[in-house]
Amino acid sequence: MPKIVRFEKFGAPDVLKVFDEPLQEPGPGDVRLKVEALGLNRAEVMLREGKYVTVPQFPARIGIEAAGIVDAVGEGVTDVKVGERVSAVPFLSWDQFGNWIPDSVVKYGVYGESAVVPAWTVARNPEGTSAVDAAAIWCQYLTAWGGMVDYAGLNQESIVLVTAASSSAGLGALQIAKAEGALTIAATRTAAKRQFLLDAGADDVIVTDEENLPERIKKITNGQGFTIAYDPIGGPLMGELIESAMPCGIIVNYGNLSSDNINFYILSMLAKRLAIKSHSIFDTMRDANARERGQRYVFDRVKSGALSPIIDSTFPLDDVVAAHRHMESNEQKGKIIVTT
Numbered sequence: 070m071p072k073i074v075r076f077e078k079f080g081a082p083d084v085l086k087v088f089d090e091p092l093q094e095p096g097p098g099d100v101r102l103k104v105e106a107l108g109l110n111r112a113e114v115m116l117r118e119g120k121y122v123t124v125p126q127f128p129a130r131i132g133i134e135a136a137g138i139v140d141a142v143g144e145g146v147t148d149v150k151v152g153e154r155v156s157a158v159p160f161l162s163w164d165q166f167g168n169w170i171p172d173s174v175v176k177y178g179v180y181g182e183s184a185v186v187p188a189w190t191v192a193r194n195p196e197g198t199s200a201v202d203a204a205a206i207w208c209q210y211l212t213a214w215g216g217m218v219d220y221a222g223l224n225q226e227s228i229v230l231v232t233a234a235s236s237s238a239g240l241g242a243l244q245i246a247k248a249e250g251a252l253t254i255a256a257t258r259t260a261a262k263r264q265f266l267l268d269a270g271a272d273d274v275i276v277t278d279e280e281n282l283p284e285r286i287k288k289i290t291n292g293q294g295f296t297i298a299y300d301p302i303g304g305p306l307m308g309e310l311i312e313s314a315m316p317c318g319i320i321v322n323y324g325n326l327s328s329d330n331i332n333f334y335i336l337s338m339l340a341k342r343l344a345i346k347s348h349s350i351f352d353t354m355r356d357a358n359a360r361e362r363g364q365r366y367v368f369d370r371v372k373s374g375a376l377s378p379i380i381d382s383t384f385p386l387d388d389v390v391a392a393h394r395h396m397e398s399n400e401q402k403g404k405i406i407v408t409t
Contacts (some may be wrong), residue, residue, distance in 0.1 A: 074180035079119035082393035095143035102137035103303035105200035109405040123171035131176025136203035155191040160354040195372040205378035205404035209241030215353035216321035225250030230295040237404035286313040308333040377405035
């Protein structure tokens with residue numbers, strides 16, 4: 070019987086437990102993966118803590134991103150074959166108006182040695198990509214593609230600010246911005262990560278615990294400000310981003326690491342005619358056209374080597390609690406992977 074991770078109440082990492090469970094058969098339109106590696110994401114921490122956009126049913130499975138081998142397909146599945154190496158791309162269910170609903174969180178979860186996911190959510194791995202790397206590809210790169218390329222029009226004229234830049238999502242955004250020829254500025258709280266971010270491709274680094282973000286942005290850009298900010302923090306930082314943007318700049322917010330309220334004068338935003346885009350990979354995934362274009366963009370650039378995930382660390386499945394504790398430490402530099 071495969072090992073499966075579940076949790077029976079909200080709380081700290083140690084609410085995650087590993088169980089031996091019977092192999093689940095895929096339903097109509099689903100595929101089953103023999104999971105080889107899974108990527109950790111902040112969404113799973115929020116789900117475990119009871120702070121996510123949807124609520125699970127206990128005892129709940131958990132996990133939205135994994136790589137493995139298809140070992141069974143459900144009725145009606147014709148475009149995914151048994152034996153193919155694929156990745157489960159993160160998604161959420163939605164209603165007819167586009168509101169997120171809990172169906173996917175209640176029904177699916179990839180933490181474990183086996184996982185069942187909808188066939189339309191899997192993507193073939195680029196040839197030669199290891200399971201560890203494949204489990205680190207889709208959430209970071211497809212989210213950044215949707216926010217920066219598809220929405221914000223990232224190009225070689227762009228000046229891109231990436232906050233929380235040492236996270237896997239931040240590093241993925243830096244790589245995409247560099248691949249498009251943009252000027253890249255990484256923001257991080259501590260000086261200990263400065264050289265790492267420069268080595269990872271940032272043209273400049275701002276240490277926010279020691280430096281004034283708007284002043285440094287203006288200095289780096291000769292007074293212009295950034296054209297695109299890619300931010301998972303929100304909260305009070307939003308006021309600093311508005312101050313640091315150039316006129317008609319775009320702030321793409323894809324997370325809520327700060328639980329504090331946003332507090333700024335709308336006039337400051339109006340004066341610069343700024344756009345603040347609340348962005349999620351889930352919106353890319355529910356649009357078939359965007360999903361196809363985004364997956365092709367990522368697939369081609371991973372295959373060519375233009376995009377290459379940075380792996381912080383790997384943990385065995387039995388140490389999934391330790392992996393979550395490491396994520397909560399905020400010490401990681403890149404993607405945390407759990408292997409089966």
